[in-house]
Amino acid sequence: MAIMLVAVGLVLGAVFGFEAFRARMIQKSIAGLRNPPQTVSTITAGTQRWQDRLEAVGSTRAEKGADLSPQVAGTVKAIHFQSGEEVEQGTLLVELEDADDVAHLHALEATTALAQLNYDRDVRLLKSQSVSQQTADTDLATLKNDQAQVAQQQALVGYKSIRAPFSGRIGIRQVDLGQYIAPGAPIVTLQKLDPIFVDFYLPQQDLAKIRVGQPVIAKVDTYPDQTFTGTIMAINSLVNTATRNVQVRATFKNPDEKLLPGMFATVDIEVGTQKDYVTLPKTAIYYNAYGDIAYLVEDAGRDESGQEQKIAHQVFVKTGQTRGDQVAVLDGIKPADVVVTAGQNKLHNGSPVQINNEVTTPFSANPQVSEQ
Structure with missing residues (x-):
């Protein structure tokens, strides 16, 4: 009986000891499977001075522009202009038989x-x-x-003599010598390019922020490094009932005739007074349907080896205007917060992170296009 009891005790001890050993090994293995630190780039949030502005898109149009065409039918007898040249008012352009x-x-x-x-x-x-x-x-x-x-x-x-109704630049002629043309057929376009207008639309709630004579800055993608300064010339007296937008026209000096009618233009109008906002690179904000998110880097103490640990903490933010590579943060980020600017797609709330700022994120209010 004693031998049997001792044997049973040994067996039970071996079973329980093995289970305890296996549990410790599983725990150690699971602990080793934790996510490794993700490498991210960061920036320390700071404030910058911002000028509130209205942004819009529009199109350029000439102060005077017309597609010249005959009032009567006829055969082209003579052409007195070259495509692209400047002509004065009253210049004879085309004669019909x-x-x-x-x-x-x-x-x-x-x-x-x-x-x-x-x-x-x-x-x-x-x-x-x-x-x-x-x-x-x-x-x-x-x-x-x-x-x-x-x-x-x-x-x-x-009517058989078509003359320039105003001074301007002739376009490309659309008729040839000896060609029969019908009334209203296009002959050539004539555009007065200096000054030039930019027409754009603003929401009705912005009407109180603008006035005639207010400075306007325009850009066209043809000249990405150049801005054009003009003034608001007129504000339409009617608000579009379908879009609740109002048409605004600005006038710009165009002595070198770089701006041509029909160009797509972006317009900025500075309004109000300057304010200080927390400013981050656009890449620091993770946009999704549930709200704009940013990741803050926080200290998480030291590990078993005494090395400092850092984790990413997810916060919802409210963003404002943008300029260049920058975005103004109205709520959610405070000055001196360390914010992740690259690598957010690998993170979730509480992810361990490792900071590497050898490659910086673009952070310019007026980025320049590289020629390379």
Whole structure:
């Protein structure tokens, strides 16, 4: 019995000891499977001075612009311009064949001259009562009718000569010598490029922030490193009922004619007074449907070897305006907070992190495009 009890005790001790040993090994193995520290880039949050501004997109248009076309049909007899040249107001651009119209004009002028002679004779004879007043009145009416027909034919002949209605730059001609063109067919475009307008739209709630004469800054992607300064010229007196937006027109000096009608432009209007905001790189904000998120880096004490540990803490933030690579943070981040700027896609709340700032995140209010 004693031997049996001792044997049972040994077996039970071995079983329980093995289970305890296995539990310790599993625990150690699980502890070793913890996520390794993720390498991230960070920035220490600070404040910068911001000028509130309204941003909009619009299109450029000439102060004066027209697609020139004939009022009457005809065959192109002569072209007096070169594509792309500057022309003055009244410059003859295109002549249409007008021989038949000119001949008809001369015939009408001859008829009018005869009617003038008849009426002048009636006036002389009327003094001696050699002709009746009715005859004189009839000849006067005939004269005026003939004069009106001459004026009408002169206008028709004038329509065969297309002239520049204002000074500006000619575009690319759309007709050739000897070509028959119908009324309204495009011949060439004429644009006065200095000054030039930019038309854009703003929401109705921004109407109180703008006024005529207010400075405006415009950019076009054709010249990414250049800004154009102008002023608000007019604010439309009607708000679009479908979009609740109002049209605004700004005027810009364009002496070098870099801006052409039809260009896409972005517009900035500085409003209000300058304010200080916590400013971060745009890459520091993780945007999703549930809200804007940023990750703060916090100390998590020391590990068993005495090395400092850091973890990422997720916070919701409220963002404001952007400029260049920067975004203003209105709530959620305080100055001196250490914020993750790169590597957020590998993080979750409480992830251990390792900081490596050898490669910095772009953080410029006016980024420049590299030529390389």
